[in-house]
Amino acid sequence: MSKRIRSTVASDQRVSNRKRRTLLKTGLAAGTLGVAAPYVFVPKALAQRTKELVVVHWGGAGGDANRKAYFEPFSKETGIRITEQTGPGMEKVKAQVDVGNVNWDVLVDIGAFRMFQGMQQDLLEKIDYNVVTNTKDLLKYAVQTYGVGSNVGSEVITFNTKKLGSGKQPKSWADFWNVSGVPGHRAMHQKAFGNLEMALIADGVPPDKLYPLDVERAFRKLDQLKPKIDVWTTTYDQPIRLLTDGEVDMAPTWNARASSAAEKGAPLGVEWNQGFLYYDMWSVPKGAPNAKAAMQFINFCLDAKRQAEFATMYPYGPVNTKAIDMIPASARAQQPTAPQNYEKQILFDDQWWAPRLTSLTERFALWTAQK
Amino acid sequence: MPRGADWRHRLRRRAPLVALLPFVLVIVLLFALPTLRVLSKSVLEPTPGLANFAAVFANPLYQQVFWTTFRVSAMVTIISIVLAYPVARFATECAPLTRNVVFAIVLVPFWTSLLVRIYGWTFILQRTGIINETLQALGLTSAPIKLMYTEGAVVLGITHYMLPFMIFSIYVALKAIDPNLRKAAMTMGARAPRVFLKVTLPLALPGIVTGSLLVFIGSLGFFVTPALMGSPRQMMLANVITFQVQEALDWPKASAIATVLIIAVSILAWLYFRLVDRAPRLAEAR
Numbered sequence: 001m002s003k004r005i006r007s008t009v010a011s012d013q014r015v016s017n018r019k020r021r022t023l024l025k026t027g028l029a030a031g032t033l034g035v036a037a038p039y040v041f042v043p044k045a046l047a048q049r050t051k052e053l054v055v056v057h058w059g060g061a062g063g064d065a066n067r068k069a070y071f072e073p074f075s076k077e078t079g080i081r082i083t084e085q086t087g088p089g090m091e092k093v094k095a096q097v098d099v100g101n102v103n104w105d106v107l108v109d110i111g112a113f114r115m116f117q118g119m120q121q122d123l124l125e126k127i128d129y130n131v132v133t134n135t136k137d138l139l140k141y142a143v144q145t146y147g148v149g150s151n152v153g154s155e156v157i158t159f160n161t162k163k164l165g166s167g168k169q170p171k172s173w174a175d176f177w178n179v180s181g182v183p184g185h186r187a188m189h190q191k192a193f194g195n196l197e198m199a200l201i202a203d204g205v206p207p208d209k210l211y212p213l214d215v216e217r218a219f220r221k222l223d224q225l226k227p228k229i230d231v232w233t234t235t236y237d238q239p240i241r242l243l244t245d246g247e248v249d250m251a252p253t254w255n256a257r258a259s260s261a262a263e264k265g266a267p268l269g270v271e272w273n274q275g276f277l278y279y280d281m282w283s284v285p286k287g288a289p290n291a292k293a294a295m296q297f298i299n300f301c302l303d304a305k306r307q308a309e310f311a312t313m314y315p316y317g318p319v320n321t322k323a324i325d326m327i328p329a330s331a332r333a334q335q336p337t338a339p340q341n342y343e344k345q346i347l348f349d350d351q352w353w354a355p356r357l358t359s360l361t362e363r364f365a366l367w368t369a370q371k
Numbered sequence: 372m373p374r375g376a377d378w379r380h381r382l383r384r385r386a387p388l389v390a391l392l393p394f395v396l397v398i399v400l401l402f403a404l405p406t407l408r409v410l411s412k413s414v415l416e417p418t419p420g421l422a423n424f425a426a427v428f429a430n431p432l433y434q435q436v437f438w439t440t441f442r443v444s445a446m447v448t449i450i451s452i453v454l455a456y457p458v459a460r461f462a463t464e465c466a467p468l469t470r471n472v473v474f475a476i477v478l479v480p481f482w483t484s485l486l487v488r489i490y491g492w493t494f495i496l497q498r499t500g501i502i503n504e505t506l507q508a509l510g511l512t513s514a515p516i517k518l519m520y521t522e523g524a525v526v527l528g529i530t531h532y533m534l535p536f537m538i539f540s541i542y543v544a545l546k547a548i549d550p551n552l553r554k555a556a557m558t559m560g561a562r563a564p565r566v567f568l569k570v571t572l573p574l575a576l577p578g579i580v581t582g583s584l585l586v587f588i589g590s591l592g593f594f595v596t597p598a599l600m601g602s603p604r605q606m607m608l609a610n611v612i613t614f615q616v617q618e619a620l621d622w623p624k625a626s627a628i629a630t631v632l633i634i635a636v637s638i639l640a641w642l643y644f645r646l647v648d649r650a651p652r653l654a655e656a657r
Contacts, residue, residue, distance in 0.1 A: 089617055090617075090620060091616055091617045091620055094620055094622075117620065121620060185498070190603055230498070230520075231520055231602075232520075232602055232603050234598040234599065235598070235599070238599070245497075245499060246499055247497050247498055247499050357618070357619070358618070358619040358621060361614070361618065361619070362430065362432055365432055365603065365606065365611075365614075366430070366431060366432040366435075368602075368603035368604075369432060369435055369436075369603045369604050369606055370435075370604075371604075
């Protein structure tokens with residue numbers, strides 16, 4: 001989920017570059033050219049290739065960690081060459097599947113709700129659990145019909161430690177809603193998923209009774225906080241920047257982004273209590289040219305040692321429960337799946353969201369757009 | 372005409388059309404056909420009919436977004452005219468060296484990444500930004516003024532990007548005006564405001580109209596600026612189209628929104644071009 005935004009920012013850039021070139025068409029460009037491109041530019045898929053695997057990841061620090069922990073060791077062991085591409089958006093998978101010209105083999109770290117969305121639209125291959133056999137020690141939720149968990153992140157309350165140090169910080173979503181008891185400027189992300197859960201937990205719904213969500217109750221609770229939200233953020237690095245600048249004092253953010261900013265000296269603190277755990281997945285597009293090697297690759301990555309290596313470089317939690325003990329103690333404290341953090345958090349239910357994502361996101365957008 | 376010369380004559384007459392061919396091919400193959408294919412989704416999928424349009428028009432979110440998009444674009448256009456005219460006028464009248472400096476000042480920010488410029492504006496406008504810190508330090512205000520995440524911020528951000536289009540359109544029109552016309556008007560006893568209203572402005576009008584068309588249509592497609600400088604109340608069409616394409620995977624609905632936008636823009640462009648055609652006659656009438 002948190003990684004998804006890189007593609008959005010990248011497409012922002014594409015839109016702005018295109019603007020210069022096709023000035024008069026700009027009005028149409030955002031909607032049409034981007035969608036139309038795959039029909040025209042994608043060459044016919046090469047004939048069956050078995051010695052090459054096309055993996056698509058989100059780039060950046062997460063992409064680097066993926067390369068070192070998974071891609072390079074896999075190539076070395078199997079002799080299968082890995083070709084990397086960035087931006088595994090489900091809309092691009094849809095474009096490839098719709099025209100029967102699939103070029104990708106493995107989608108890396110796609111949000112679990114995207115995996116369920118792809119499943120509903122028939123865009124993904126079933127995982128072949130005859131090949132993917134390293135599943136014994138995996139967290140239960142990681143094993144799905146159309147995807148396998150790659151890592152676990154958490155959407156956590158994050159605060160500026162200069163403004164809200166030593167006891168003044170919000171310790172729960174109820175605190176985040178309590179604007180008089182826990183004063184400070186607040187930002188929230190403009191999205192329905194997660195925010196409805198935060199509202200219900202703040203309203204006193206016990207975590208084990210959270211799903212199915214009481215949507216009406218959630219919006220009523222959000223109504224109370226709406227006038228106190230200073231900034232509705234739209235990109236995933238925006239809340240980190242706002243918190244670092246002191247423009248806002250608290251906001252929900254994503255743990256790996258918060259801790260890597262803190263490592264670089266940003267005054268950010270994370271409250272693990274009531275964080276929302278979400279899974280990123282490996283999936284295989286329907287009709288992938290080298291689906292067999294894709295399954296082999298996924299199985300390779302589930303190995304505890306590989307998982308520990310990835311998590312040490314990039315603080316998203318391993319899905320292999322054996323991996324957590326192999327991570328150095330200092331890095332373990334930043335892991336959502338470290339036992340002391342894991343038990344304080346709540347599992348985000350992507351399966352509940354997948355069929356409702358569009359209608360609830362539209363409703364949420366309308367709600368934020370109105371006074 | 373002798374028969375033998377006929378084909379040569381015909382070829383000469385059609386040469387401009389032949390020269391257009393590569394351009395037409397590129398536009399048809401790489402833009403028109405894919406665009407039509409995408410737009411046709413709005414009436415063909417999931418079932419043939421106008422259901423996607425009905426859904427778009429019935430949802431108050433899209434009504435508001437259409438209205439916001441056109442309102443913001445109109446404000447950007449008007450502000451651009453007001454800001455660009457003096458710059459263009461100055462550039463037509465100053466020494467060539469000064470003019471090059473003016474153009475450099477106009478163009479250099481234009482080559483800066485849109486994101487970088489947005490971050491620049493953020494540091495200036497936000498609650499803890501330069502303007503608010505300065506005002507408070509001087510004791511002019513006691514609390515920060517909300518400048519960022521407003522419609523004003525979005526209009527400012529887009530205007531900053533679109534302004535060069537207006538400046539150059541007006542500059543070209545002003546440059547083409549024979550300076551003797553103004554002198555003649557003044558010789559006949561017209562004062563400066565009257566010369567401006569009766570001579571310069573009517574002749575500059577085609578440039579202003581062309582600039583407005585470029586700026587208005589360009590502004591309709593903005594995506595990053597409303598997302599990063601506005602609040603959810605400034606959501607624009609490109610933002611909801613992107614949402615339908617990337618998040619909802621509902622391409623028929625995205626096509627419906629894009630189709631409505633294209634039709635609205637086509638009507639506006641037609642009206643504008645009519646205005647351009649009639650502008651010189653308007654000038655003559657005076």
